Amino acid sequence: MENLDYFDDNMQYLGTDTRQAVHEKGLWHKTIHCWVLRRGANHPPESKDDDHYVVFQQRSAQKEYNPLVLDISAAGHYAAGETDQDAAREIEEELGFEVDFQDLIFLGILQEANIIPGQYEQTAINREFCYTYFLEDNRPLNQYQIQEEEVADIVQIPIREGLQLFSGASKTAAGLDRHGNATTYHLKDFLPRDLTYYLKIFIMAERYFEDKKHLAI
Numbered sequence: 664m665e666n667l668d669y670f671d672d673n674m675q676y677l678g679t680d681t682r683q684a685v686h687e688k689g690l691w692h693k694t695i696h697c698w699v700l701r702r703g704a705n706h707p708p709e710s711k712d713d714d715h716y717v718v719f720q721q722r723s724a725q726k727e728y729n730p731l732v733l734d735i736s737a738a739g740h741y742a743a744g745e746t747d748q749d750a751a752r753e754i755e756e757e758l759g760f761e762v763d764f765q766d767l768i769f770l771g772i773l774q775e776a777n778i779i780p781g782q783y784e785q786t787a788i789n790r791e792f793c794y795t796y797f798l799e800d801n802r803p804l805n806q807y808q809i810q811e812e813e814v815a816d817i818v819q820i821p822i823r824e825g826l827q828l829f830s831g832a833s834k835t836a837a838g839l840d841r842h843g844n845a846t847t848y849h850l851k852d853f854l855p856r857d858l859t860y861y862l863k864i865f866i867m868a869e870r871y872f873e874d875k876k877h878l879a880i
Contacts, residue, residue: 666743667692674772674792679743686779689788692740695750696773696795699736699758700868701819715872716819717865718804719838720757722854723815728779733818734854736798747794754798758817759808768797770867770880777856795880797871804841817841820848822869829862 665682669690677690685692699718719733739753747769751762773793780786804817820838827833828850836848853861860880867878 665740667740668743670792682740686787686789689790691790691792694740694791694793695738695753696735696793697737697750697754697767698795698797698864698868700797700799700871702799702801702872715822715868717822717825717868719818719820719853720809720814721816721818721840723811723813725812729854731815732854733848733852736817738793741794750794750796757810757813759810760800760802760806762798766798768799768871768878770795770797770878773860773880775856775860797868797878799871804839805843807841818846818848822865822872825861825865826869829858829865 666679667682667685668679669677669685669692671677672691674691680688680690684690701716701718703714703716718736720736722730722732722734724730737754737757739757741747741749741753745752748764750767751764754762773795774791775793776788776790778786779789804819807817809817818838818840820836824833824836824838828836828848834849838846838848840846850858863880867880870878
């Protein structure tokens with residue numbers, strides 16, 4: 664069984680316990696959030712056009728917790744003893760391609776807490792220090808080697824569409840799945856969390872492609 668390090672609310676190390684116990688007790692632990700960004704297919708790297716994308720994964724239908732909703736491109740837990748340098752491992756496991764830690768763009772540490780209904784014998788409180796990164800990767804989505812027990816699909820949403828949806832200016836966002844099929848998404852199609860997190864990601868993605876500094880979550 665996987666063990667996780669847990670911490671106080673100031674991120675001071677307290678000890679190690681099983682993943683299940685950490686969640687059942689509502690202990691703070693460290694996770695990885697990696698958001699993959701893609702340039703539009705017709706744009707060279709030096710392009711300033713805003714037709715670029717944020718990549719989401721669609722959670723597998725086998726997931727007990729929020730199946731088939733759109734979530735972070737790649738996310739997971741730091742196992743006991745791992746450091747931020749191990750972020751690339753989790754990304755490689757979820758998306759199926761090698762990642763150099765030096766290519767990750769650190770956005771900061773997000774504190775996130777939510778309820779996990781039904782995952783264990785009792786409702787659990789999930790408290791996470793989320794090490795959040797951008798990764799620009801322009802390979803076609805159909806080249807992702809996804810773990811089907813974890814991920815049902817990979818989806819890209821144009822930055823302008825995401826900004827409209829998560830700012831409340833639009834009720835829908837257009838996107839493409841990894842087979843090139845156009846799909847319309849609503850807020851209910853995304854993993855429930857504070858919507859300002861998604862909005863900040865799209866704002867920072869826009870800043871990234873405009874070559875602006877000081878990216879942060």
